[in-house]
Amino acid sequence: MLRTVPPDAAVVPIPTFEDIQAALRRIGRYCTETPLLESPYLNQKYGGRLLVKAENLQVTGSFKLRGAANRVGALTADERRRGIVARSSGNHGLAVAYCARLMGTSAVVVVPDTAPAAKAERIAAYGARVVTVPMKDLAAVAADVTAREGRVLVPPADDFWVVAGAGTVALEMVAQAAKLDAGIDVLLTCCSGGGLTAGCLLGLSETSPATQVYAVEATGFEKMANSLAAGECVDLAPGGHSICDAISGLYMAKLPFQIIKGRLAGTFAVTDGEAQAAMRVAFSEFGLAVEPGAAVALAAVLTRKIPLDGRTVAVTLSGRNADLDLAGAALRQV
Amino acid sequence: MLRTVPPDAAVVPIPTFEDIQAALRRIGRYCTETPLLESPYLNQKYGGRLLVKAENLQVTGSFKLRGAANRVGALTADERRRGIVARSSGNHGLAVAYCARLMGTSAVVVVPDTAPAAKAERIAAYGARVVTVPMKDLAAVAADVTAREGRVLVPPADDFWVVAGAGTVALEMVAQAAKLDAGIDVLLTCCSGGGLTAGCLLGLSETSPATQVYAVEATGFEKMANSLAAGECVDLAPGGHSICDAISGLYMAKLPFQIIKGRLAGTFAVTDGEAQAAMRVAFSEFGLAVEPGAAVALAAVLTRKIPLDGRTVAVTLSGRNADLDLAGAALRQV
Numbered sequence: 309m310l311r312t313v314p315p316d317a318a319v320v321p322i323p324t325f326e327d328i329q330a331a332l333r334r335i336g337r338y339c340t341e342t343p344l345l346e347s348p349y350l351n352q353k354y355g356g357r358l359l360v361k362a363e364n365l366q367v368t369g370s371f372k373l374r375g376a377a378n379r380v381g382a383l384t385a386d387e388r389r390r391g392i393v394a395r396s397s398g399n400h401g402l403a404v405a406y407c408a409r410l411m412g413t414s415a416v417v418v419v420p421d422t423a424p425a426a427k428a429e430r431i432a433a434y435g436a437r438v439v440t441v442p443m444k445d446l447a448a449v450a451a452d453v454t455a456r457e458g459r460v461l462v463p464p465a466d467d468f469w470v471v472a473g474a475g476t477v478a479l480e481m482v483a484q485a486a487k488l489d490a491g492i493d494v495l496l497t498c499c500s501g502g503g504l505t506a507g508c509l510l511g512l513s514e515t516s517p518a519t520q521v522y523a524v525e526a527t528g529f530e531k532m533a534n535s536l537a538a539g540e541c542v543d544l545a546p547g548g549h550s551i552c553d554a555i556s557g558l559y560m561a562k563l564p565f566q567i568i569k570g571r572l573a574g575t576f577a578v579t580d581g582e583a584q585a586a587m588r589v590a591f592s593e594f595g596l597a598v599e600p601g602a603a604v605a606l607a608a609v610l611t612r613k614i615p616l617d618g619r620t621v622a623v624t625l626s627g628r629n630a631d632l633d634l635a636g637a638a639l640r641q642v
Numbered sequence: 643m644l645r646t647v648p649p650d651a652a653v654v655p656i657p658t659f660e661d662i663q664a665a666l667r668r669i670g671r672y673c674t675e676t677p678l679l680e681s682p683y684l685n686q687k688y689g690g691r692l693l694v695k696a697e698n699l700q701v702t703g704s705f706k707l708r709g710a711a712n713r714v715g716a717l718t719a720d721e722r723r724r725g726i727v728a729r730s731s732g733n734h735g736l737a738v739a740y741c742a743r744l745m746g747t748s749a750v751v752v753v754p755d756t757a758p759a760a761k762a763e764r765i766a767a768y769g770a771r772v773v774t775v776p777m778k779d780l781a782a783v784a785a786d787v788t789a790r791e792g793r794v795l796v797p798p799a800d801d802f803w804v805v806a807g808a809g810t811v812a813l814e815m816v817a818q819a820a821k822l823d824a825g826i827d828v829l830l831t832c833c834s835g836g837g838l839t840a841g842c843l844l845g846l847s848e849t850s851p852a853t854q855v856y857a858v859e860a861t862g863f864e865k866m867a868n869s870l871a872a873g874e875c876v877d878l879a880p881g882g883h884s885i886c887d888a889i890s891g892l893y894m895a896k897l898p899f900q901i902i903k904g905r906l907a908g909t910f911a912v913t914d915g916e917a918q919a920a921m922r923v924a925f926s927e928f929g930l931a932v933e934p935g936a937a938v939a940l941a942a943v944l945t946r947k948i949p950l951d952g953r954t955v956a957v958t959l960s961g962r963n964a965d966l967d968l969a970g971a972a973l974r975q976v
Contacts, residue, residue, distance in 0.1 A: 343677055345699060348740070349767065362699075364929035365679060406682070433683065588966055591931040595698035595962035597924070628929035632922055636973030639966045 320563045323468055325514045328475035328507070335377040335473060338410060340366055344484035344622070347593045356616025357490055358609055360590075361481050363626045364598045368402040370554070370627030371477055371504060372464070376403035378473030379462050380411050388413045393459045395450035397423030399554055399627050400464040405436035416459065418450040424631055465503030466561035474504045478511025481622055492519045493619040496605040498626045499523035499532050499575070500555035502564030508624075509571050520573035522614065524604045526552035526583070531560040532568070533575040541565050551580045551634060554601030554627055576613045578604040584638035586610055590625060591639060599630035600638065654802055654897045659848045661802075662809035662841070669711040669807060672744060674700055678818035678956070681927045690950025691824055692943055694924075695815050697960045698932045702736040704888070704961030705811055705838060706798070710737035712807030713796050714745050722747045727793045729784035731757030733888055733961050734798040739770035750793065752784040758965060799837030800895035808838045812845025815956055826853045827953040830939035832960045833857035833866050833909070834889035836898030842958075843905050854907035856948065858938045860886035860917070865894040866902070867909040875899050885914045885968060888935030888961055910947045912938040918972035920944055924959060925973060933964035934972065 323331075342362045351357050363371040380392065391414035394404040401417040408415035415436040419428050420443040432438045441449045454461045463470060478495070485492050495512065497505045505523045512519045523532045528550055534542040541560040550556045578586075583600040586607035590596040598606075605623035608614055614621065657665075676696045685691050697705040714726065725748035728738040735751040742749035749770040753762050754777040766772045775783045788795045797804060812829070819826050829846065831839045839857045846853045857866045862884055868876040875894040884890045912920075917934040920941035924930040932940075939957035942948055948955065 340677070340679070343674070343699065345674070348701065349764070362929070365677065365696075366929075367682065369926075369929065430683070591962065591964075591969065592703075592966060595696070595700075595703060595931045597926075597929045597931045628925065630925075632926060632973045635925065636970040636975075639970030639973065641970075 320468055322563070322567055323472040323475065323510055325510060327472040328479060328511045331378040331472040332476040332479050334381045335374055335476060338367070338377040338407065339373050341480055342366055344481055344488070345594050346488070350593055354609065354616045356618050357620040358616065359485060359488070359490065359492070359620060359622040360594060360596070360606060361477060361622060361624050362596055363477065363624055364596055364602055364628035368406045369629040370399035370403065370602070371474060371624065372399040372403040373406065374476050375467070375470030375473035375503060376400065376407045376462060379467060379469035380404070380407040380413065382469050383413065383460060387460050391415060391457065391459045392462050393418065393450055393454045394462045395446045396464060398427055399629055401431050402427065402434070402629070404462050405431045405434035409435040416453050418446055418453065420446055427629065465501030466563050468563065471503050471507045471510070471563060471567070474507030475511035477504065477624065478508040479515060482512065482515040485620070485622065490620045492516055492622045494520045494522065494614065494621040496522045496524050496608055496614070496621065496623045498555055498602055498605045498624050499525050500557045501559060501561035502532060502568055503561060504624065504626060505572070506564035506567035509567055521571070522574050522576060523572060524576045524578055524608045526550040526555050526601065526604060527577040527579045529556045530575065530577050533577065535560045535565055536569065536572065536575065552583055552601035552604060554599055555604065556601070576608040578607040582607040582611050584641055587635065587638045596625055597628050597635070598625045599627050600634070602627040656897070656901055657802055657806040657809065657844055659844060661806045662813060662845045665712040665806040666810040666813050668715045669708055669810060672701070672711040672741065673707050675814055676700055678815055678822070679928050680822070684927055688943065688950045690952050691954040692950065693819060693822070693824065693826070693954060693956040694928060694930070694940060695811060695956060695958050696930055697811065697958055698930055698936055698962035702740045703963040704733035704737065704936070705808060705958065706733040706737040707740065708810050709801070709804030709807035709837060710734065710741045710796060713801060713803040714738070714741040714747065716803050717747065717794065721794050725749060725791065725793045726796050727752065727784055727788045728796045729780045730798060732761055733963055735765050736761065736768070736963070738796050739765045739768035743769040750787050750791070752780055752787065754780055761963065797895070799835030800897050802897065805837050805841045805844070805897060805901070808841030809845035811838065811958065812842040813849060816846065816849040819954070819956065824954045826850055826956045828948065828955040829853050829855045830858050830942055830948065830955065830957045831855065832889055832936055832939045832958050833859050834891045835893060835895035836866060836902055837895060838958065838960060839906070840898035840901035843901055855905070856907050857902070857909045858942045859909060859911050860884040860889050860935065860938060861911045861913045863890045864909065864911050867911065869894045869899055870903065870906065870909065886917055886935035886938060888933055889938065890935070910942045912941040916941040916945050918975055921969065921972045930959055931962050931969070932959045933961050934968070936961040
């Protein structure tokens, strides 16, 4: 398939299925093929097959490593010499810092002063230069460092390579489901900026085109639902709160939205309490440690927002980088 | 290799390497090939390669499924008709109940009245008949049901097939390590009755004979250390306490001890606090939810009871069936 790069340079090209396949080859050395697991007990209880893609087992703790590895792996020699920049308080920053070290380039990660100290410390331990700024200055400082030092900015979702990398989750899932004699009727993805959801739609486009894809958001942070209703990217006003920090960003990413629009089967929103209950089920039924924002797709199934109805429904468990105090409280909250 | 069944009927034959290979083929349909994971961060911090075998992701929540599946899978048609019996409050009972249902036989699981209600309920949900008795009557009631109903008793460790099934953990581990370009210099197993440790020694005997194997016990429940010192199986007096319930049994199993004696490199003992700290590391560094007794081998590495010293050290994370209140408390206890 020929990739069509639109003549309008302002429009970012959309990755093709072949770009997702190339991404899978590119990231293979750096990322774990995470298992696709199921629980006979839950299958029986919910009346279908529930498959969970355990991206919480990914090396740096989330699926974000896939996009970062694909982006950094595709840098030119010159770009590699100049280095990269990311703005993130969490999973994306960890992934970028880890990849930079592994692939012989340097990274600056701009983190908000509200970020947990442990995450900033780990990012630094991976060898990145950490720049701490007030949340409101995050984008400006990242842009400034990028321009001043001639580095390449690696966005968390709004990027050709990052979306293609995220799409490898779907390629693996379809192949793993086939080994379990299953086809994926429905896929639920945890969703914030939309990178994972968009990547999976592209990855499924040729391997399992009939799969219905839903995006699951944190209640109060329904950027996708709002954007779909408006027909364009709608950002959120600051001030909301959710324990699902990994998916409580304020911005809908443009490239993912362009891909998702018209292809998504729907959205669901999950409360903090529902996410905590899903964290408990991930622990006791699957042996998986997940962070709240990574439990929302599972939560949508457990709360029967979407019934299994004899179908095979896959969900992403997209990360594990929870504050342990918060995770401990979630487990005890019965 | 010819299996030598000793003429003395009282002596249980020891599984050969071929028996472990046969077990792996027999259980393949029922058990997950659990991943072997590592953390670049911990590798760097501890100065070597640490590989964790995530048996906490096993279908019924622990490696016990392997032994149960091998035992039930090898029943004769007549035995299958008569059914099986197990005595267990936890992981073994879950595994036996699950296998019985899957392989078309019936199970009676005798549980102590001190067992958590959730575990007994799950055993019943898998379709087993649950008989609740005072702990002191556990063995007698199980023997009675076995005799009266003509069923086959499936012991948790002291059994040819159960040990052979547990040994499949080592076969998988060696093959998975090879894919990571690693050989296993040292293996640390979580240890109670000794079934997993014995099985792994047999599984390694031809695939990685130079691997040094250590057994890790809960402090106050050092049956293996005591038995090795005495040169024979030494049981414990009741009355001790550990949060590591999965490995705080009182009995050293005879068949495993026969295999382990003279082959084990040594033992370590881990406190409750050290096990809890390892549960936190399993969560944050690997995304794995483990129960305290399944975290002791990892704990031995994290507390540097055995230094990595540039070597590759593998540990078993053998189960996840923790009380969630207890697990939550462990995560918060920093």
